Amino acid sequence: MEGELTIILHFLFSPISKSVLRANNPRITCTSRKAALFRTNFMKPSPTLHLIGNSHLDPVWLWDWREGLTEGISTCQTILRLMDEFPEMTYIRGESAIYAHVEKFAPGVFRAIREQIDAGRWEVVGGGFLQPDTNLPATEVLARHFTKGLRYCIQKLGTRPRVAWAADSFGHSAGYPEILAAAGFEYFAFSRPSARDLTLPGNGAAFWWEAASGKRILCWRLPVGWYGSERDDMMRRLDESFAFAQRHGLRDVAVFYGLGNHGGGPCRSQLFDVRRWAERTPEARVVHSGLGRFFERLAGERNNVGSGGGEGRWPVFRGELNFCMRGCYASASRFKAAYRRTESRLLAAERMATAAAILTKAGADATGSALADAWESVLFNTFHDILPGSAIERAMDEQTDWLGVAAHRAREVELEALHQLGARIDTQVPTPDDGMPTAVPVLLFNPQPHAFTGQVEIEACIDYRPVFRYQGRADEVPLQVTTAEGEPLPFQEVETEGAFLPGLPWRKRVVVPVTIPEMGWRVLHFGWNEAAWLAAPLPPEKQARCEGVTNDGVRSIANAFYRIDARLGGGPGALQITHRGSGTGHPVFGADGLGVVCFEDRWGSWGGHEGEPEANDISDDPRHWLLTRIEVIERGPLRAVLWVEFTSPLNPASRLSLCLRLAAGEERVQVHGRLFWAERGRRLKLVLPFFGGDSADFEVPGGAITRGSCGEVPGGRWVRTGSSMHGGWVLAADSFYNYDIKDGALRATVVRSTRYAQNRSSTPAEQPWRPYQDAGDHRFALALAPWLPVAEADALAGRLEAPSIVWMSPAHPGDLPSSGCIARLSAPLRLLALKRAEDDIKNGIIIRIQNVSANCVAGELTCLDQMVALGPLAPWEIATWRMDGLGAGTLHVVRMDVAEIEVAPAVPAASELLEELAGVFSSVVQTIA
Structure with a gap:
């Protein structure tokens, strides 16, 4: 007993394993359980x-x-x-x-x-x-x-x-x-x-x-x-x-x-x-x-x-x-939308300015200092009573003002980068005939690390003054869009943003299909040309088009992948999107179609502040909005647009208009929404009854997560239903944060009207002088596409949040060609940041990426045609590197942490070393015995 107790005490206080003790003394019969019992019964420490x-x-x-x-x-x-x-x-x-x-x-x-x-x-x-x-x-x-x-x-x-x-x-x-x-x-x-x-x-x-x-x-x-x-x-x-x-x-x-x-x-x-x-x-x-x-x-x-x-x-x-506090996912929707736009613009401007500095060898140090105040604004506005919308009205108004400072500064830096980049690019245009204006050089820049293939909109003045010779017949002005080499590109003329003197042409707007390299640029020429040489038209089956009006008032648009039908009234199927990818096609949202439904939501800013379960699922008193107006406003051949308006049955002042766009050759639907909201104590949701089961994948900060039906939940830039094997869909949104799954439908909250900084539920009749959040105008954009891997879903969302930049450049010679790529990432990597180093030494560049796949991958960055091996990344791992000497022939790459401090090589933990030593000691003793 005395020997066993000695061994128990030795076991309790020694880091060496009992296998070593047995090897040293074969008579030991102590077990770890006996030692634990002794410690628990006789040596229990005071907390x-x-x-x-x-x-x-x-x-x-x-x-x-x-x-x-x-x-x-x-x-x-x-x-x-x-x-x-x-x-x-x-x-x-x-x-x-x-x-x-x-x-x-x-x-x-x-x-x-x-x-x-x-x-x-x-x-x-x-x-x-x-x-x-x-x-x-x-x-x-x-x-x-x-x-x-x-x-x-x-x-x-x-x-x-x-x-x-x-x-x-x-x-x-x-x-x-x-x-x-x-x-x-x-x-x-x-x-x-x-x-x-x-x-x-x-x-x-x-x-x-x-x-x-x-x-x-x-x-x-x-x-x-x-x-x-x-x-x-x-x-x-x-x-x-x-x-x-x-x-x-x-x-x-x-x-x-x-x-x-x-x-x-x-x-x-x-x-x-x-x-x-x-x-x-x-x-x-x-x-x-x-x-x-x-x-x-x-x-x-x-x-x-x-x-x-x-x-x-x-x-x-x-x-x-x-x-x-689930109400915070949708409170202060207008502020949230402004925040998302600012956040996206700041990240894109920083990325663009850094890329331009790398390309032009101008150094990246000015970029960071120029954006320091903008970053402070964005960071401050993520505070957990600001972005969630649980602060008082006056405070929220002031935070909106502060957010505007960041948005404007990001635009300034973006413009500075365009000038810096554009000064090196050859943007010369051909000399026109006498009496004709020159074409406008258009510099397109893609801020994403993957190539852009799609349509861009270009609007510019075709002369310094309105073209009076075409007064009353503005649609007859001969326009042309070409590459910098003079090759004509197909285009479609669409309405200008302004409605000034509609019968007298001055500004013109066109839609053009283009490809822009990864984090790169392309130059086009756009203008009035009496001798315009036009590109060959698309075959009819590839065009976007209006498919007419049926006898029962249904208006439709279509392309090679989708058909969208809208009919006046309410009830199931008033707005239907059919995917043609499987022969005859099937409705994306089932027989019910896309719905617009308003629910009672009398909870305060936080929703259920005390965890009330009934506040977790906002589904009471559903009122389906009626589809009251329909117009086909663009008829192809490159883009067709169907405009619809839904109206509240409770308050005709509340209305939602959707512009549904189909582009030739693109297997996605883009939706631009504008809501005028005049409700109190209610919540508006888009109801999307996807085929794809009762769960969805949600992009969230730092990763993604699969959820079933569990009430109101936070979601980020995209949501994905179904699977690659059994079909599914991706919905990307530029300003939504609140979703739920109910009865097989994904529901996205557009807006909720709650009172400022109120922790209890109330009716609109109580204290009617207290203001409600978010009355008035709201805008948002969505993109819908068949199921995509995470990296491609990110790209879909990125096109909404940070679209390619269209800039009317001055015309001048340059040493860079009309198209080029600055940097590209290997798939499936997400670019989180491309920025200057915080220490301003040697103009170091910081790149932060995330592996958004379930497999370990080797990260590779190609920058100015120089391939940089970044090293392996575990699934969903976030990693940061510093690059010095990029483009100078003496590239030095170091792994950093988020604080931009060099990461020391991994060393074994002390416990691992002790265990290894114990194993070696045990082996030696057994060998001697």
């Missing part, structure tokens, strides 16, 4: 309660950004005073935006913060610019939060946060661990969704969150209370946390406390209560701690059966940490 003082601060919510950021100074001053009074107190604070505001306007406070960081009492956590929503922004935008935030923390605060922290964000996408891993994080603490909204494995608090790439993040969901605490809540919070630790056999539990939401943090009464509770509960160990120290302890906890570290003990969770 350690890690006090995590914090003060969550919403920079915008029930107040505006000026009040929110300024409160950051007041809160930090309060914390510093308390630290002087309570030497045991520690504190965590994230959000580089708040630190930067303190640094700028209260430098003395900032210096004191640095002293407490150096002393180990003030821990910098989170690592982001702010705490964004993590279901709605683009993947790259969430990554850029950490680029900006981590670099600020390293440079200005002298520390790099290891723990990501989301106090109040409303759920987290399935791809978020990919983003965290790419930013170098090991740990993640969060509070939403709570146990009420999402059941997690094990004790519901500690778990490994595994990304699709296999990378894991150790997580802690707050099991007791919320991220803050009321002044009189401390004793109860400690009691409940201690009970939770005992109930689940935990050695370490994080206890978050402090006044929050409008700043605040720990207060004196709470700190005195901590002292009193520790005195009355000697069996517990209470320490003022930080998230880094807590997670180190959590990661080191051993299995209940006595083997393996924290990774062995804690369960693994795969998927999304959702759902909660």
Whole structure:
């Protein structure tokens, strides 16, 4: 017994495995289970309660950004005073935006913060610019939060946060661990969704969150209370946390406390209560701690059966940490649409400017500094009470103003890049006959890393003054579109954007089919030419066309792939799209066709703020809108357009017009929608009863996820139904964020009318003076195509969000040809960023990509005809590289993290080395024996 007890104790405290002990002493009969029982029954450790003082601060919510950021100074001053009074107190604070505001306007406070960081009492956590929503922004935008935030923390605060922290964000996408891993994080603490909204494995608090790439993040969901605490809540919070630790056999539990939401943090009464509770509960160990120290302890906890570290003990969770506050997926739809357009334009402008700088050897350093303010605007507006639409009206108006600054700056940078690029390209046009104007050189630029094949619209003045000789017969002006080499291209004249002097030609607009290289350019010539040489027409079967009006009033357009029929009235099948890809064809949306349905939605900004289940599925009081007007406004041969208008049966002022476009040779339907919304307490959905089952794949930040019917859910740039084997469809949208699946139909929310910053349900008759969100005009664009792989679905969405740029260039000679490619990526890689390096040294270029397939692939980038091998990427992995000397013959490529710090080569973990050494020692002993 004495020998066995010795071995048990040795096993408990030694890192060497029992196989080594047996090899050293064959009489050992100890098992790991006996050791675990001894530890549990006789050596059960007292739980350690890690006090995590914090003060969550919403920079915008029930107040505006000026009040929110300024409160950051007041809160930090309060914390510093308390630290002087309570030497045991520690504190965590994230959000580089708040630190930067303190640094700028209260430098003395900032210096004191640095002293407490150096002393180990003030821990910098989170690592982001702010705490964004993590279901709605683009993947790259969430990554850029950490680029900006981590670099600020390293440079200005002298520390790099290891723990990501989301106090109040409303759920987290399935791809978020990919983003965290790419930013170098090991740990993640969060509070939403709570146990009420999402059941997690094990004790519901500690778990490994595994990304699709296999990378894991150790997580802690707050099991007791919320991220803050009321002044009189401390004793109860400690009691409940201690009970939770005992109930689940935990050695370490994080206890978050402090006044929050409008700043605040720990207060004196709470700190005195901590002292009193520790005195009355000697069996517990209470320490003022930080998230880094807590997670180190959590990661080191051993299995209940006595083997393996924290990774062995804690369960693994795969998927999304959702759902909660589901109304936020659709609140403030107008702001969301403006945000998406700005986000897309900024990413495209940055990519384009960097590509132009690479091509022209101009250096990329100016690009980043020019867009710094624009990026700050976009990042700030992803905050989890701004983009979700749960802030007050005045604050949302000001954020819209701020967003406009970013949109305009992106356009400026785009124009600068066009001039920079265009100056090198030969854009000369032929000299016209006497008395005739010259053609207009049109520079097309494709900002995507894959070739564009499709139609572009060109509108330009065909002379400096209106062409009076064709007054009254504007359609007879002979136009021509050619390549730079003079080859005529087919085109179709369409209406100009303006309706000024319609019978007197001046500006003309045409649709032209083109191919533009990957992240490249092409030059065309467009103008009035009395001797125009036209391209051969398309064969009739390949044309887009109007198929006439039937006796029962059905109007139709068609191309080689689709037929679209519309008839006046309501009921099933009023708007029907038929796919001709399988012989006679079948209706894409079944017999019901595409529907426009309005539902009652009286919930507040967050939807069900307290998790009310009836708020999760908005399906009450459906009212089908009536199709009241139809016109065929373009009749081919290159493009046919059917315009339809739906009207609300409850309020004729509410109406939705759709322009459905079919292009010759394209197997997709493009839809441009315009809604005038005059409803209160209701929600409008497009109902799309696809053939393809009762589940769909949703693009989400950092990845994609398959969901069934589970109520209102967040979705990104595309949704995919069915499969490649059994047929299916992809719907791409430029501004939708909210979907659900019901009765075999995919339903996309267009808009919901709720009151600003209201947490309860209400009827329009209650407080009618309080405004509703989103009354008025809304616009959106959709694209529908047969089932596509993820990379191609991304490309479909990219064409909506960042279409090819059409620019009327000055005519001049140049040393670059009329068409060319700057950079291309091998499939199936998604380009997240092409940008200048943040450090401005040597004009380094940063490229960030994601493997959007289920297989490991070798990443390759071809830039200026130079192939760059980027290395292998696991499925869905996000990776960043820095390139120096691109195009100079001395290319240097280094793997970086999102913070643009070089990634060190992987080394085995200490536990792996110990296990390997133990195995070697055991083998040696057995050999000697």
